Amino acid sequence: MKQQIIIPLEEFPEEGMQLSGELDGSIFDIDCDDVRSIGPVEYRLEAQLYDTELVVRGEIAAPFRLRCMRCLADMEYWVEMDDVSYAIDVKGKLAADVTEEVREDILLELPGYPKCELIGQECEINDKFGDFRLDKDPQPGVNSATPSGNSVWDALDQYPGQ
Numbered sequence: 001m002k003q004q005i006i007i008p009l010e011e012f013p014e015e016g017m018q019l020s021g022e023l024d025g026s027i028f029d030i031d032c033d034d035v036r037s038i039g040p041v042e043y044r045l046e047a048q049l050y051d052t053e054l055v056v057r058g059e060i061a062a063p064f065r066l067r068c069m070r071c072l073a074d075m076e077y078w079v080e081m082d083d084v085s086y087a088i089d090v091k092g093k094l095a096a097d098v099t100e101e102v103r104e105d106i107l108l109e110l111p112g113y114p115k116c117e118l119i120g121q122e123c124e125i126n127d128k129f130g131d132f133r134l135d136k137d138p139q140p141g142v143n144s145a146t147p148s149g150n151s152v153w154d155a156l157d158q159y160p161g162q
């Protein structure tokens with residue numbers, strides 16, 4: 001699979017150039033438990049040459065597997081950007097490479113604190129918090145301690161990363 005998006009500049013068409021395809025997910029060079037690239041970058045771009053400046057605009061998207069920082073569940077997450085725009089100085093060049101621009105844009109768009117809600121899922125840990133919230137506002141005359149007598153913080157300690 002393609003590792004680069006190269007735009008040839010020789011005999012560049014006046015009306016611009018359409019570029020679409022897939023770029024190997026290995027360009028991200030990330031493969032840890034928390035963030036993993038699980039598929040190619042899909043791109044649909046349009047390039048326009050203005051004198052010595054190449055302007056590239058379009059859509060890019062890439063799938064990742066992220067781990068929820070709270071409950072440690074894996075989730076599939078798509079970074080999707082519908083309006084990227086790059087201006088590249090191409091003076092004296094025969095071709096322009098926009099791979100690094102695309103790569104950086106997508107990496108910057110990855111959430112720094114992945115959690116289930118990102119993909120519209122309810123986090124298992126949030127459910128636990130929900131239960132505790134009930135305890136904070138007990139009905140009159142009801143003992144507010146949890147049945148086991150454990151505090152909220154004891155429960156939190158069971159979840160690494162919290």
Ligand SMILES: [Zn+2]
Binds near residue numbers: 071073122124125
């Ligand atoms: Zn979660």
